[in-house]
Amino acid sequence: MIKKPKIVILGAGYGGMMTASRLLKANVHQDAEITLVNKHNYHYQTTWLHEPAAGTLHHDRTRMRIDSVIDTKKIHFIKDIVAEIKTEEKKVILEGGELDYDYLVIGLGSVPETFGIPGVEEHAFSIRSVNSVRLIREHVEYKFASYNNEEEKHDEYLNIVVAGAGFTGIEFVGELSERIPELCEEYDIPREKVNIYSIEAAPTALPGFDEDLVTYAMNVLESRGVEFLINTPIKEVKEDGVTLADGTEIKASTIVWTTGVRGNSLIEKAGFEAMRGRVKVESNLRAPGHDNIFIIGDCALIINEEVNRPYPPTAQIAIQQAYTCADNLRALLAGKDELKAFKPDIKGTVASLGGKEAIGLVGSKKLYGVSASAMKKVIDNRYLYLLGGVPLVMKKGKLNFF
Amino acid sequence: MIKKPKIVILGAGYGGMMTASRLLKANVHQDAEITLVNKHNYHYQTTWLHEPAAGTLHHDRTRMRIDSVIDTKKIHFIKDIVAEIKTEEKKVILEGGELDYDYLVIGLGSVPETFGIPGVEEHAFSIRSVNSVRLIREHVEYKFASYNNEEEKHDEYLNIVVAGAGFTGIEFVGELSERIPELCEEYDIPREKVNIYSIEAAPTALPGFDEDLVTYAMNVLESRGVEFLINTPIKEVKEDGVTLADGTEIKASTIVWTTGVRGNSLIEKAGFEAMRGRVKVESNLRAPGHDNIFIIGDCALIINEEVNRPYPPTAQIAIQQAYTCADNLRALLAGKDELKAFKPDIKGTVASLGGKEAIGLVGSKKLYGVSASAMKKVIDNRYLYLLGGVPLVMKKGKLNFF
Numbered sequence: 001m002i003k004k005p006k007i008v009i010l011g012a013g014y015g016g017m018m019t020a021s022r023l024l025k026a027n028v029h030q031d032a033e034i035t036l037v038n039k040h041n042y043h044y045q046t047t048w049l050h051e052p053a054a055g056t057l058h059h060d061r062t063r064m065r066i067d068s069v070i071d072t073k074k075i076h077f078i079k080d081i082v083a084e085i086k087t088e089e090k091k092v093i094l095e096g097g098e099l100d101y102d103y104l105v106i107g108l109g110s111v112p113e114t115f116g117i118p119g120v121e122e123h124a125f126s127i128r129s130v131n132s133v134r135l136i137r138e139h140v141e142y143k144f145a146s147y148n149n150e151e152e153k154h155d156e157y158l159n160i161v162v163a164g165a166g167f168t169g170i171e172f173v174g175e176l177s178e179r180i181p182e183l184c185e186e187y188d189i190p191r192e193k194v195n196i197y198s199i200e201a202a203p204t205a206l207p208g209f210d211e212d213l214v215t216y217a218m219n220v221l222e223s224r225g226v227e228f229l230i231n232t233p234i235k236e237v238k239e240d241g242v243t244l245a246d247g248t249e250i251k252a253s254t255i256v257w258t259t260g261v262r263g264n265s266l267i268e269k270a271g272f273e274a275m276r277g278r279v280k281v282e283s284n285l286r287a288p289g290h291d292n293i294f295i296i297g298d299c300a301l302i303i304n305e306e307v308n309r310p311y312p313p314t315a316q317i318a319i320q321q322a323y324t325c326a327d328n329l330r331a332l333l334a335g336k337d338e339l340k341a342f343k344p345d346i347k348g349t350v351a352s353l354g355g356k357e358a359i360g361l362v363g364s365k366k367l368y369g370v371s372a373s374a375m376k377k378v379i380d381n382r383y384l385y386l387l388g389g390v391p392l393v394m395k396k397g398k399l400n401f402f
Numbered sequence: 403m404i405k406k407p408k409i410v411i412l413g414a415g416y417g418g419m420m421t422a423s424r425l426l427k428a429n430v431h432q433d434a435e436i437t438l439v440n441k442h443n444y445h446y447q448t449t450w451l452h453e454p455a456a457g458t459l460h461h462d463r464t465r466m467r468i469d470s471v472i473d474t475k476k477i478h479f480i481k482d483i484v485a486e487i488k489t490e491e492k493k494v495i496l497e498g499g500e501l502d503y504d505y506l507v508i509g510l511g512s513v514p515e516t517f518g519i520p521g522v523e524e525h526a527f528s529i530r531s532v533n534s535v536r537l538i539r540e541h542v543e544y545k546f547a548s549y550n551n552e553e554e555k556h557d558e559y560l561n562i563v564v565a566g567a568g569f570t571g572i573e574f575v576g577e578l579s580e581r582i583p584e585l586c587e588e589y590d591i592p593r594e595k596v597n598i599y600s601i602e603a604a605p606t607a608l609p610g611f612d613e614d615l616v617t618y619a620m621n622v623l624e625s626r627g628v629e630f631l632i633n634t635p636i637k638e639v640k641e642d643g644v645t646l647a648d649g650t651e652i653k654a655s656t657i658v659w660t661t662g663v664r665g666n667s668l669i670e671k672a673g674f675e676a677m678r679g680r681v682k683v684e685s686n687l688r689a690p691g692h693d694n695i696f697i698i699g700d701c702a703l704i705i706n707e708e709v710n711r712p713y714p715p716t717a718q719i720a721i722q723q724a725y726t727c728a729d730n731l732r733a734l735l736a737g738k739d740e741l742k743a744f745k746p747d748i749k750g751t752v753a754s755l756g757g758k759e760a761i762g763l764v765g766s767k768k769l770y771g772v773s774a775s776a777m778k779k780v781i782d783n784r785y786l787y788l789l790g791g792v793p794l795v796m797k798k799g800k801l802n803f804f
């Protein structure tokens with residue numbers, strides 16, 4: 001009996017889940033032993049996390065058990081944390097064991113980029129997992145609940161700083177501005193006591209996005225009481241607020257850090273050449289010098305040659321990479337040398353602003369308000385459809401369009 | 403024109419609210435200027451607070467706007483905090499002003515009794531107001547939300563110490579043991595990781611209550627995982643737990659203090675002779691030596707002559723005192739010298755244990771489980787009926803009997 005080759009997929013984010021799903025659909029499990037490793041027994045939608053972070057959507061709506069989507073009789077699933085990747089030995093060390101592989105797919109995602117600013121790791125929250133976002137939700141509520149329970153009023157309990165006005169920051173601020181009036185009612189707090197600060201070091205919110213859409217987004221959010229501090233770098237994060245570059249102190253008991261991400265630190269630890277944890281992969285998505293290792297999602301760096309800058313890491317790209325990766329794995333298993341080149345097909349970008357508000361760019365068409373908001377839901381549902389078909393859309397989709 | 407005499411009622415708890423309500427019903431506002439002072443613009447049901455504290459009932463179900471029950475066109479309502487009572491000058495100093503009175507009703511309630519144990523004020527929560535109980539609910543949730551978000555697991559986040567196994571402590575533990583399984587599901591925590599400790603210095607839980615009923619209650623709660631430490635005084639409270647008299651440390655991030663109450667400190671500050679903030683009032687409920695001051699509710703001490711011990715301060719007694727107090731105010735206004743003597747009529751005592759479980763003693767009849775639970779709801783609804791009639795029962799009552 002010939003031993004089947006072993007494919008190990010690290011991470012069940014957009015890239016890893018979709019790779020597993022594509023391999024299953026092509027019946028690759030008949031010719032290879034496929035193992036998927038993930039920290040949790042569930043998959044979650046990273047791009048939805050700003051909603052449970054603000055408390056406008058329950059976190060269970062953003063996650064699904066892995067075995068409800070992937071047939072774990074056909075693909076082994078291991079719930080464990082990856083400790084180290086040993087490429088020379090073709091081995092992955094887990095906290096609770098180790099795995100050999102013939103082919104490796106690394107889809108380990110990202111961690112928040114702190115830019116070395118002091119205090120971020122100690123005092124700021126981040127929007128990166130089910131665990132981290134329900135803690136934000138509870139932290140905000142806890143501070144609101146504390147406010148009226150103390151003789152001396154701490155106004156900073158009611159202030160929230162969101163560092164970074166990129167996609168995640170803006171989408172979170174949008175949800176938060178919808179949630180605050182509810183929290184004020186729950187805890188007998190006058191709305192005008194609450195301050196939401198959106199602070200961005202770059203000269204504009206949503207850097208790189210269409211100017212008209214940025215203006216629209218800022219107007220919507222300002223009308224809900226969000227205060228923007230643009231072109232305003234943060235020098236330090238403290239327990240009770242942030243210090244701006246010019247020395248101004250902003251008091252806030254809740255600080256959420258959304259200034260971008262970097263690749264998982266295991267990448268550098270494994271010896272791959274990387275920029276901020278991201279490996280500039282070959283066009284077929286393999287790590288340079290490693291014929292049997294694919295890197296996809298937030299750990300992969302792909303240059304957009306039109307502008308000579310990297311594509312931002314998005315779910316859209318991770319999903320498309322999974323298709324190419326699965327195809328290329330099949331080619332390798334079949335003994336073919338010619339692999340497909342990955343070509344991103346950016347269909348559009350939509351940012352939700354909470355409630356029925358959103359902005360979007362589809363091709364060169366600008367979308368505002370309800371039409372953008374509906375488009376955002378179409379995108380979210382499309383992923384669920386690709387992953388689990390109509391049943392998953394019915395179960396976890398966003399079906400409240402208007 | 404003759405100036406109307408001024409009646410000032412301090413506190414809108416059971417005693418103050420019911421006094422105001424009785425005076426209104428007898429049209430006393432036509433002959434006197436009546437003013438009710440309260441810290442909040444709402445009245446709440448102290449005896450229900452263990453439920454929102456555990457998160458099994460929303461706090462808004464336990465409170466009602468004062469002007470929704472008391473006609474504030476007929477009785478002045480002032481939302482302010484009482485700072486001082488000057489009996490010689492017949493004046494009440496508020497944080498935001500002052501008030502003259504001819505007749506004063508003091509219904510200022512109680513504060514937790516710490517017995518001077520170090521750390522209680524700094525580190526323990528108490529079940530005494532809407533503000534304090536929603537903070538308990540959020541604190542427990544915050545600790546549960548934090549648990550899975552930290553690399554190193556802090557088991558004490560999941561431990562809850564309830565100091566005192568009297569009525570409030572037992573009722574809170576009952577609700578909590580019902581709530582914990584929901585919290586475990588919400589935050590992906592195995593139930594067996596959570597510990598609820600009910601710690602009591604006296605040789606029994608529910609001291610003074612019928613032994614059979616105490617045994618029943620403990621069995622119910624132990625079957626839900628509550629651990630009792632009876633006959634176990636606490637020596638010190640720290641941020642992360644309690645130290646018992648024998649030196650044992652119990653780690654817990656949530657400590658709720660329910661070892662009884664003492665009268666409001668304003669009582670002693672005003673110069674009344676008091677024991678633990680409670681004034682041994684005359685049989686007509688007036689403060690000794692003060693013909694124009696009534697003290698009712700938790701600040702009043704009444705001796706139960708059958709056992710030669712004070713009646714415990716309960717809602718039942720406060721409500722009954724309000725009836726006598728209102729009658730005696732009317733007598734004084736009418737120039738009568740003979741005042742009514744207060745005679746408590748203890749109809750029964752019921753403690754809820756969460757869910758459909760409860761224990762009760764009505765006369766000499768012992769009630770267990772559903773029948774006691776239903777009786778508890780009858781008692782809660784009866785108060786609402788006395789205060790605001792059928793409409794208030796429909797709006798705020800507990801109508802889910804079985």
